Amino acid sequence: MSSSYVGRSGAVAARAIDGQTVILQLATSALFTLNRVGSRIWELADGRTTVDQIARRIHEEFEVEAPVAALDALEFVERLAAQGVLLLSDAPLNPDRHSGGEANATNPR
Amino acid sequence: MPQILDEVCEKAARQRIPLTVHLDLTWRCNAHCIHCYLPDHGAGEMTTAQVLRLIEELAGAGTLFLLISGGEALLRPDLFEILERARALSFAVVLKTNGTLIDDHAAGRLAGLSLYRLDVSLYSHRAEVHDAITRLPGSWQRSVRAIQRLTAAGLKVRVVNVLMKANIGDAAAAHEFARSLGASYTLDPTVTPRLDGDRTVTNLGLDLDELRSALSDPFLAGVMRDLCEAHGLPQAVRDGPLCSAGHYSCYVSPSGELFPCIQLPLSCGSVCEPGFKQAWGSQDMEAIRALRLNDLRDCQGCALLATCTRCPGLALMEGDLAGKSTLDCLKATALATVISPA
Numbered sequence: 001m002s003s004s005y006v007g008r009s010g011a012v013a014a015r016a017i018d019g020q021t022v023i024l025q026l027a028t029s030a031l032f033t034l035n036r037v038g039s040r041i042w043e044l045a046d047g048r049t050t051v052d053q054i055a056r057r058i059h060e061e062f063e064v065e066a067p068v069a070a071l072d073a074l075e076f077v078e079r080l081a082a083q084g085v086l087l088l089s090d091a092p093l094n095p096d097r098h099s100g101g102e103a104n105a106t107n108p109r
Numbered sequence: 110m111p112q113i114l115d116e117v118c119e120k121a122a123r124q125r126i127p128l129t130v131h132l133d134l135t136w137r138c139n140a141h142c143i144h145c146y147l148p149d150h151g152a153g154e155m156t157t158a159q160v161l162r163l164i165e166e167l168a169g170a171g172t173l174f175l176l177i178s179g180g181e182a183l184l185r186p187d188l189f190e191i192l193e194r195a196r197a198l199s200f201a202v203v204l205k206t207n208g209t210l211i212d213d214h215a216a217g218r219l220a221g222l223s224l225y226r227l228d229v230s231l232y233s234h235r236a237e238v239h240d241a242i243t244r245l246p247g248s249w250q251r252s253v254r255a256i257q258r259l260t261a262a263g264l265k266v267r268v269v270n271v272l273m274k275a276n277i278g279d280a281a282a283a284h285e286f287a288r289s290l291g292a293s294y295t296l297d298p299t300v301t302p303r304l305d306g307d308r309t310v311t312n313l314g315l316d317l318d319e320l321r322s323a324l325s326d327p328f329l330a331g332v333m334r335d336l337c338e339a340h341g342l343p344q345a346v347r348d349g350p351l352c353s354a355g356h357y358s359c360y361v362s363p364s365g366e367l368f369p370c371i372q373l374p375l376s377c378g379s380v381c382e383p384g385f386k387q388a389w390g391s392q393d394m395e396a397i398r399a400l401r402l403n404d405l406r407d408c409q410g411c412a413l414l415a416t417c418t419r420c421p422g423l424a425l426m427e428g429d430l431a432g433k434s435t436l437d438c439l440k441a442t443a444l445a446t447v448i449s450p451a
Contacts, residue, residue: 011223013201015173018124022117022173024201026225027265031113 007047007093047093208255234286320443373422
């Protein structure tokens with residue numbers, strides 16, 4: 001799972017507001033707010049970056065111990081992927097397409 | 110979601126972030142609704158480039174919810190280009206339309222854009238009542254067909270109705286009809302004066318007895334109660350903003366004028382020149398932001414505050430921003446006799 005590529009679902013609306021990211025899942029109207037670290041993971045989830053690579057960036061940018069960053073990043077990504085907000089794939093994803101949901105993913109997990 | 114949304118709205122208001130923007134793209138419409146708030150001949154429309162620049166600026170300013178309307182927005186040949194750009198910029202886009210121009214092809218294109226919702230105007234479950242309001246023969250049939258196409262394509266559709274003398278008897282059946290089409294529904298008993306200040310359209314709205322009668326519909330009573338609750342407790346309101354207008358929401362006319370709200374026709378400058386940021390931060394907008402209940406002379410000590418939706422824009426259109434809005438007084442009086450105070 002840590003080698004999976006992470007992308008943003010096209011079925012959401014999102015905006016950075018005062019250090020947070022606000023994400024609206026369009027189909028369900030569920031609203032999520034991400035803190036600074038979560039917002040950075042959201043930015044990094046461009047479909048060409050893996051969970052491992054994201055964890056490394058979090059480790060470097062937020063002075064989080066590498067094993068902790070790895071676990072936290074994986075848990076965060078899996079949780080949002082379960083909600084359909086992030087997409088996980090064995091292969092790079094087409095970034096920021098807006099056809100929505102798992103249709104963006106190849107071999108979605 | 111409501112609690113998170115409330116927190117986001119509060120933060121946006123504190124930070125002067127235009128979280129919600131209503132953008133009308135055109136004055137033109139193929140219908141001629143008797144109650145329309147737009148003047149017949151508005152002055153100019155923003156070009157495609159100006160609209161695209163505006164929505165880029167809005168994305169940077171923190172706008173998340175973008176309501177696109179008109180006139181009839183589908184009359185703009187560049188509508189899909191604008192919608193595609195808005196989605197690429199990750200807005201939650203609501204498109205408000207009369208639906209009459211949405212064929213299978215258009216419904217398919219809209220479905221591919223992951224819009225948040227389609228709002229379709231429908232004033233009755235009866236074609237003759239709806240068509241008499243739109244003054245466009247056959248419009249009911251076309252709008253209903255559009256709703257069916259859109260829901261079949263997987264889009265969320267909300268039927269938007271305005272309660273007037275012309276359709277007062279149809280409110281409950283219209284709600285049921287919307288449900289049968291797979292759409293959600295909203296109903297507003299406010300006929301908004303025209304943007305150019307012409308108030309004659311408000312004569313189409315309900316009088317006190319008609320409002321009281323209409324409020325026997327639990328759905329409408331619930332909508333109105335929610336609106337009152339959104340205004341908070343009277344004491345809190347005295348020290349807080351009167352409404353979202355200018356705090357975290359605003360309206361942009363087809364020609365690019367910025368207003369605090371569609372119901373508050375106080376131009377705060379052009380979003381084209383010098384730009385949205387300057388108009389949003391203008392002195393006129395700041396004056397609206399500074400308004401508090403304590404500033405509304407005629408409302409001090411009013412026993413109807415708990416059932417009042419106090420719209421400063423409606424008051425302005427009666428001549429005084431800090432005066433009474435008789436339309437709201439009417440609604441508050443009717444509500445007070447029907448529902449328990451918030």
